Amino acid sequence: MTDQPVTITIKPAGPYLVHGPVTVLDSEGNPIELPPAKTPGVFKLCGCGRSANKPFCDSSHKKAPEAP
Structure with missing residues (x-):
């Protein structure tokens, strides 16, 4: 991995946007x-x-008919 920071942006009623180099296990x-x-x-x-x-x-x- 690099020294690039990893950030997570939480979208209301939507996904978590993951920016940067990560490994998902x-x-x-x-x-x-x-x-x-x-x-x-x-x-x-x-x-x-x-x-x-x-x-x-x-x-x-x-x-979805309504926001989660």
Whole structure:
């Protein structure tokens, strides 16, 4: 990893935007491959609990009839 800081931006009723180099691990400590990113170095973690691709956001929060 580099010295680039990692930041997490919480979007109201939406995902957590993770900026910077991180490794996401499953419950057994194995690395999880990050999904393709629209913006290099940024990925989204589910913040609403509705994603079919947890822990990553699949934009299911946008289809919800009300904010989570």
